[in-house]
Amino acid sequence: MKRLAIITVGKTHSGKTTFARQLEQKLTNSFVMDQDAHAEFLNTYYKMLQPKEGPNILKHSLTKLVVEYAKEYTGFHFIVSNSNRAKSTRQYLLEEIYSENEFTRILVHFDLSDDILYKRVENSARDTNIFRGPYTTFKDVLIRQEKESELSDIADPDEGEADYLFVVNDPDDVDRVIEEIVALADV
Incomplete structure (x- = not known):
C-alpha cells in the first residue's frame, strides 16, 4: 500500500492547520509537516540567519531535511x-x-469566503512569530494573498492535478473530508 501525501491549499486562517491536526489524530501512522512550525523555530532561535528578503531558503532547507528523513526512515x-x-x-x-x-x-x-477569513484574522490569537519581512498581522498576510490571487501562478487546484481533490467550502465539510481520507488509507 502506498503512503498518503495530503497537501492543503488555502489562504491564511482557512483552517489548514486545524484540519491537519485533526486528521493526524484520526489517520494512523501520520504526521503533520508544517512550515509555520519551522518558521517559528527559526525566528525563535536563528533569527539572525533568516534572509531579509526573497525566498526563505533556510526554512525551505529545514523542511526538505525533515521530509527526506521521514520518507527514508518512517512509513x-x-x-x-x-x-x-x-x-x-x-x-x-x-x-x-x-x-x-x-x-x-x-x-x-x-x-472559504473572504468574509469568514477576515473575521478569523481579526479575532486571531495565533502567534505572529512566524512572520518575516513587512508583515505584522495576519490581516496583512490575507491582504497580500488577495493581491497575489491576481497573479498567473496562483490558482485553485484542478481535478486531475493529484489523485484526489477535496474542496472545503464550509467549515462543516472538514469532518466528512477527514473521514473520506482515513477511508482511503485503508484501501
Missing part, C-alpha cells in the same frame, strides 16, 4: 499543512517530493 503518511496556492509549488510537490509511484496524492482545497 508515515504526510499531512502537508501550508498554503500551496501557487500551481508551480504544487507541481513540484506532486512530481518531485511526493511522486505518484511512492504516494497516493491528495489535495485539500480550503475555499
Whole structure:
C-alpha cells in the first residue's frame, strides 16, 4: 500500500492547520509537516540567519531535511499543512517530493469566503512569530494573498492535478473530508 501525501491549499486562517491536526489524530501512522512550525523555530532561535528578503531558503532547507528523513526512515503518511496556492509549488510537490509511484496524492482545497477569513484574522490569537519581512498581522498576510490571487501562478487546484481533490467550502465539510481520507488509507 502506498503512503498518503495530503497537501492543503488555502489562504491564511482557512483552517489548514486545524484540519491537519485533526486528521493526524484520526489517520494512523501520520504526521503533520508544517512550515509555520519551522518558521517559528527559526525566528525563535536563528533569527539572525533568516534572509531579509526573497525566498526563505533556510526554512525551505529545514523542511526538505525533515521530509527526506521521514520518507527514508518512517512509513508515515504526510499531512502537508501550508498554503500551496501557487500551481508551480504544487507541481513540484506532486512530481518531485511526493511522486505518484511512492504516494497516493491528495489535495485539500480550503475555499472559504473572504468574509469568514477576515473575521478569523481579526479575532486571531495565533502567534505572529512566524512572520518575516513587512508583515505584522495576519490581516496583512490575507491582504497580500488577495493581491497575489491576481497573479498567473496562483490558482485553485484542478481535478486531475493529484489523485484526489477535496474542496472545503464550509467549515462543516472538514469532518466528512477527514473521514473520506482515513477511508482511503485503508484501501
